[in-house]
Amino acid sequence: QHFFTNATFSLQIKDIEVLNCEYGKNTIKFLRLHREGKKHFVKEVEVCAHLRLTSAQEYLEGNNSLVIPTDTIKNIVLVLAKKNGIPSLEQFAIDICNHFMTTFCQVVYVKTYVQEVPWQRLHEDGVPHIHSFICVPDGIRFCEAEQCRNGPLVVFAGIKDLKLMKTTQSGFEGFYKNEHTTLPERHDRILCGELFCKWSYGECKDFDFDCIWKKIRECILEAFAGPPDCGDYSPSYQKTVNCIQMLVLSRVSQVQVIEVVLNNTFYNVVDMKNLGLNNDKEVLVPVEAPYGSCACTLGRKKFFEAQGHMLRDDRKCQFGLAAAQGN
Amino acid sequence: QHFFTNATFSLQIKDIEVLNCEYGKNTIKFLRLHREGKKHFVKEVEVCAHLRLTSAQEYLEGNNSLVIPTDTIKNIVLVLAKKNGIPSLEQFAIDICNHFMTTFCQVVYVKTYVQEVPWQRLHEDGVPHIHSFICVPDGIRFCEAEQCRNGPLVVFAGIKDLKLMKTTQSGFEGFYKNEHTTLPERHDRILCGELFCKWSYGECKDFDFDCIWKKIRECILEAFAGPPDCGDYSPSYQKTVNCIQMLVLSRVSQVQVIEVVLNNTFYNVVDMKNLGLNNDKEVLVPVEAPYGSCACTLGRKKFFEAQGHMLRDDRKCQFGLAAAQGN
Amino acid sequence: QHFFTNATFSLQIKDIEVLNCEYGKNTIKFLRLHREGKKHFVKEVEVCAHLRLTSAQEYLEGNNSLVIPTDTIKNIVLVLAKKNGIPSLEQFAIDICNHFMTTFCQVVYVKTYVQEVPWQRLHEDGVPHIHSFICVPDGIRFCEAEQCRNGPLVVFAGIKDLKLMKTTQSGFEGFYKNEHTTLPERHDRILCGELFCKWSYGECKDFDFDCIWKKIRECILEAFAGPPDCGDYSPSYQKTVNCIQMLVLSRVSQVQVIEVVLNNTFYNVVDMKNLGLNNDKEVLVPVEAPYGSCACTLGRKKFFEAQGHMLRDDRKCQFGLAAAQGN
């Protein structure tokens, strides 16, 4: 049997540094059904679980002796779901991290991503159905948990694919102009976008993750829309992003860091002069490409002062990696 | 200037029959904003409009003199939206058909498809917001209108991408078996699927299309799920499809023909015996490919007796074409 | 056990006509590996197989006794692949039709769709690799076979998702104008589109389906592009569609009917006057929505004269249904 050995390369392993290596199983989809008498409860999720091992010998030498197969990773996720249920997405992600850290001494890092399929109980004339559900994807809930050996367990939660629109109380004026500027100033435009929001918790002590998540979703909607009878004026996508973050940090003490990405769909008022009509912002065409994107990550100063500078660098990386997975 | 002429081909036009030729503009997306004082109403849609002309000379000879450019088709759709608004998807589709039929004598057939972006008004603590909206895609509403010159205007409406699940009261037993059968009989399984439902109206006289559409959506949910306190037993996907159709035809007299397609996701109970566990339908894995599909089209006998046999053949084609576009 | 019976509905089955009902399995994906010594050959496909039964009792009454489960349909497809291999997509589709028609007397209609995953053998410095492949999706090959009991077996083949562009030798002039026309005439524009092409064979007698398919693909490219040193002028998307059809019908006698759909991406020359530049068709922006679509179906007169008028109506429906599945 022929074998692609390291001797094949003109390069020596000693001249190489392994900057990262991790592997795992993605999109482990399953439904966890829970019954209380005749009433059924469902939680359908999609899980990714990644590991980094103490040694990179499987990469460098083809030695698999420490490799936990991704098939085993999948089995473990399903077994944990069977044994523990899914009390909340976050608790389930934490359970997975804990299992890998305590069971396998060759694991130095574990990262878990859990995303929910948005089943909602059906209602007929206001009466909840005991076992029927409808899929309502108005923003997808997800979370992450990750841990380095001897490091803290870090938990993130978030919402993605949340599409919001306000048809007035939005403008963009006073921006920087030069010879490449063709955009006119506007004080009344449509603000429409797809929102990604992810936050990290500090030390998680008996948190009611479901309750917190709902509260944050409400903050997002409130900060985006403003009061129901008049709204709030948004001077830019950036300021709207910031308002969402500030409201969450004001109201939800458990959140330490919050990242918001707003991908904007611009609505172009159709010029109908050539067609003999005056279009008073009644007919607008969405421009889906290119689209603007603005992103901001805010953190509580107290949190970082407590954690020290070293953590800050790690945290940056985690956000980058997390955004990769969240998209 | 070189020109690819018909003389290039060894084949003569007279040996050829044009079985169909149509053209048009697809995915004309726009938002129609309507204001009543400070309160805003939005209707965002995606429109397709196709035409067949009296002659195929643009295809056969490169003579464009009768061709209404697809750019003009787009302009007309936007102008109609500006002038008439979108009272309902169906009325807007009818308006487009009427415009092309009455304006252009070279048009012998027009078909319009209108699909809605599912914006819903935001609510804060139960209070509706005057100008903010959230996208909630729990089933997409669409409609079609089509007309042949000298023929009736035919209007279809429908819902697609509606994902439903019931976690019990579903089985599949007593089916045909032979040497290729490996499926066991089951009297308690999960029934989960994506539903496509489309119906045609007879002569449309002052219909409240919005009200009818909502009523049909409720029928679908009720027939799928059964009573909220116990559900209904489904002996097969096919019977569930039929129940949906029968309930709609029973309750909504305006519907003459109804097509339902149910694409099923099967949930496989994970065998955990090797893992030392007894999985009592608690952890299930969705099987997304391959998936089962069942489709049925029912019509009222009275309707077809009135219309005669010729129409029936046409109708068949329309359903085929419509399904193509609806997907 | 509660049961949703027909008595539940205010409507009687006798007032209803079943216009169509069919079911089946979609996206049955598998790889057929064939070895000749150390050399490997792969054919990966995605199959859909649909049936119509003699009675609709499973829909109307919940009686499953004639229903061949979609799981069995899948098994049969895999067994046929194991036993016969996949000599060509078309022959495999024919094999499936034949199997269902000859094995199950309750089947009155069977339709099969087979699509290929475009694996190509890897080459290193021109040397073909014995067991390595790369996926090259430059147009997807598919076919269909369908049969009604006591009717002929009809075979279609096609190519889809074929994206082509020519950067000159295309214009659009002399079209119909009215007050809604804003498109200027152009004699030099980019022609770019995604092509769908599907044709039907007459009676299939020892056809080399692979060879014919390749020949037709070459015809499409040649008719689209024209001679390599100068191209051919296209006066419209419609005429280009027709040229493709005429060239195929001229060169490939086995093709009886041919449908071509060209979905056009328009390239807009960016106006750079405001930016102080003269853009001589150097920088162009694709407009992906809305997009133009033109479709034409041509048939040989001789073929239809031989088949008679009745077939023609059926054929129309088949094309409609086929397009639905092909998308």
Next chain:
Amino acid sequence: QHFFTNATFSLQIKDIEVLNCEYGKNTIKFLRLHREGKKHFVKEVEVCAHLRLTSAQEYLEGNNSLVIPTDTIKNIVLVLAKKNGIPSLEQFAIDICNHFMTTFCQVVYVKTYVQEVPWQRLHEDGVPHIHSFICVPDGIRFCEAEQCRNGPLVVFAGIKDLKLMKTTQSGFEGFYKNEHTTLPERHDRILCGELFCKWSYGECKDFDFDCIWKKIRECILEAFAGPPDCGDYSPSYQKTVNCIQMLVLSRVSQVQVIEVVLNNTFYNVVDMKNLGLNNDKEVLVPVEAPYGSCACTLGRKKFFEAQGHMLRDDRKCQFGLAAAQGN
């Protein structure tokens, strides 16, 4: 006019740290057409360009005076394409970075991503066509350039969506086992996956980016497949990932860091015993979810020793962010 002011929040700006904020324009799609006599050359790309400004006042205070609108960013990208053409993706990305850094003193960081639409010149009987092209997406080429003010310009290049398969010479044995292991050992399986590969260059001095990219693509294919007459045995996905990296680093001196992600589709040999057949790896079913993923990043030691430790941390973040955008 109502305004959502910072006073609205119970939280003070001074308690908050801005960890990151950036904005820009995504999916700026355009075609750059270049003519040499009658021969045409096309480069169609999709560009993303993101900026970080000296101050976050637009986020925190709604002061837009330093904000370069994303519309202006788009204009600049198009103007650069018009003026400079696209000599290579990498050079174009560098040009954009340079423009923003030298033109706008309020910009402290710029990141550019450029992805190519894979148009290939059409050939007829081996003769290249002067102006016709076909889209052949057998791996998508992309690159990135990014720069902090006063920092080096960093250039990455890569390939994504490259699907490869080998039907033998792959196994997975000797792995770690415990009570959750159900995977059998195999010494002959199919190895199939989608490959993502991204590398960074050191200081870019007159590189022929097109030539290097092609050479790396060849290395990837060679390391994946092995010699055409026999292949190479792969003991794991991980080792295959490493072989690709080692071969690239061995042969292409300009590459300093290389990241490879291999997302594996497992092919399950269908058990046909119940169907009375012995399936000798002839019929296999792809398992698309869940899927395994393995990723590794290697760097040259010399490169990092020269750059020092501080750079290394930054680089980590860049890789995380880059992967986010690349997906």
